Amino acid sequence: MTTAAPWSLTTDAPLHSLNTFHVAARAPRLLRVRDVAALPEALAAVAPSPLLVLGSGSNVLLAADPEGTVLCFDNREITILEHRADHAVVHAGAGVVWHELVMWSLAEGLSGLENLALIPGTVGAAPIQNIGAYGAQVGEFIHLVEAWDTLHAQWVQLDQEACRFGYRDSLFKHEPDRYLITAVQLRLPLLHELRLDYAGIREELQAMGVELPVAADVANAVIAIRRRKLPDPDVLGNAGSFFKNPMLPREQAELLSRQHPALPVFPGDDEGNRKLSAAWMIQACGWKGRREGDAGVSPDHALVLVNHGNASGAELLAFARRISASVLETFGVPIEPEPRLVGARW
Numbered sequence: 001m002t003t004a005a006p007w008s009l010t011t012d013a014p015l016h017s018l019n020t021f022h023v024a025a026r027a028p029r030l031l032r033v034r035d036v037a038a039l040p041e042a043l044a045a046v047a048p049s050p051l052l053v054l055g056s057g058s059n060v061l062l063a064a065d066p067e068g069t070v071l072c073f074d075n076r077e078i079t080i081l082e083h084r085a086d087h088a089v090v091h092a093g094a095g096v097v098w099h100e101l102v103m104w105s106l107a108e109g110l111s112g113l114e115n116l117a118l119i120p121g122t123v124g125a126a127p128i129q130n131i132g133a134y135g136a137q138v139g140e141f142i143h144l145v146e147a148w149d150t151l152h153a154q155w156v157q158l159d160q161e162a163c164r165f166g167y168r169d170s171l172f173k174h175e176p177d178r179y180l181i182t183a184v185q186l187r188l189p190l191l192h193e194l195r196l197d198y199a200g201i202r203e204e205l206q207a208m209g210v211e212l213p214v215a216a217d218v219a220n221a222v223i224a225i226r227r228r229k230l231p232d233p234d235v236l237g238n239a240g241s242f243f244k245n246p247m248l249p250r251e252q253a254e255l256l257s258r259q260h261p262a263l264p265v266f267p268g269d270d271e272g273n274r275k276l277s278a279a280w281m282i283q284a285c286g287w288k289g290r291r292e293g294d295a296g297v298s299p300d301h302a303l304v305l306v307n308h309g310n311a312s313g314a315e316l317l318a319f320a321r322r323i324s325a326s327v328l329e330t331f332g333v334p335i336e337p338e339p340r341l342v343g344a345r346w
Contacts, residue, residue, distance in 0.1 A: 006035035007042040019057030022237035027070040055122030063313040064343025094124025111192035111215035135198040139165030143187040147179040237307030295319040
C-alpha cells in the first residue's frame with residue numbers, strides 16, 4: 001500500500017477552483033500539505049517565498065495574481081479529544097469543510113454551531129474572520145487554535161483570549177502572515193440555549209412545522225434561509241456577504257435611525273455602539289441586482305457581490321468601491337469588505 005506524500009508542490013498553478021469568486025488567477029507555486037507535522041519541511045522547500053494561505057477561497061478576492069506560494073491544507077480529520085457531562089472538545093483539521101464540521105457535530109449530539117450552518121469555507125479560515133451568522137460567532141466556541149508561528153518558527157496553541165475575537169475580527173487579521181492555522185479545537189455543549197430571534201429563524205421553523213426545535217432543526221432552518229437568499233458559489237461566483245455591517249457610536253446610529261426610520265439597527269458589541277444593516281443601505285442606493293459587465297450584486301441579497309462569468313478580481317474590486325462610495329455619499333457611513341483582498345488595498 002502506497003502512503004500519500006505529506007506535501008506536494010506545483011508550479012504555475014491555476015486558482016480558479018480555489019476561490020469561490022472563480023477569478024482566473026494563477027500562483028507561481030501551489031503547496032499542498034496533508035500531514036501538518038511536515039509543514040516546517042514543506043515551508044523550507046519554498047523559502048523565502050511569500051505565502052498566501054487558501055482554504056476554499058471563500059473569503060478572498062484575488063484582485064491580482066498572488067506573489068510567491070499559495071498554501072493549502074489537506075488535513076481533513078475530525079476527532080473528539082474530550083467528552084464531559086456537559087460538553088465535548090472537538091479537534092478539526094484546517095482542511096475540513098466548515099459545513100461538514102457543523103453537520104458532524106450535530107450528528108454527534110453536540111450543539112452551538114447550528115446557526116453557522118452552510119457558511120462556505122474551511123475550518124482553518126473560520127477563526128481568522130471569526131465567522132458568524134444568525135446571532136452566533138465561532139469565537140464563542142473556540143477552545144484552542146493550533147498554528148505554526150512563522151515569526152518564531154515554532155508550534156503554538158492560542159486560547160480564546162489570545163485570539164482576540166471581535167465582530168468579524170481576530171488576532172489573525174491583524175497579523176495576517178504570522179500564524180498558519182493548522183487545526184482548531186472547539187468546546188461544544190451537549191445542551192445549548194437555542195438562538196431563534198434572528199433573521200426569520202422562528203418563522204422558518206414554524207413553516208417547517210417544528211414546535212419544539214432542537215439544534216438540528218435550527219441548522220435546517222438556517223440552511224433553508226441561506227439557500228433562498230444566497231447564490232450557490234458553484235453556480236454563480238461569490239464570497240458570501242462582501243461588506244461588513246458597519247459599527248457606529250450609539251448617538252450617530254440613533255441620528256441615522258431618526259433620519260431613515262426603516263434602517264435596521266442592531267445591538268453592537270457594547271452599550272456604546274450599534275450595528276447598522278449594510279444590505280439595507282446598499283439596496284437603498286439602488287445597487288441590489290445591478291450589473292456592470294460580469295461584476296454585479298445578487299438580485300436576492302444586496303450584500304453579495306457576484307461574478308457573472310469572467311469578471312477579473314480587479315473589476316470586482318472596482319465595482320465594490322463604487323458601491324461603498326455611493327453609501328458613503330448617501331448616508332455618511334463607510335462600509336468595508338469582509339473578504340481579504342489579495343494584490344490590492346481597500
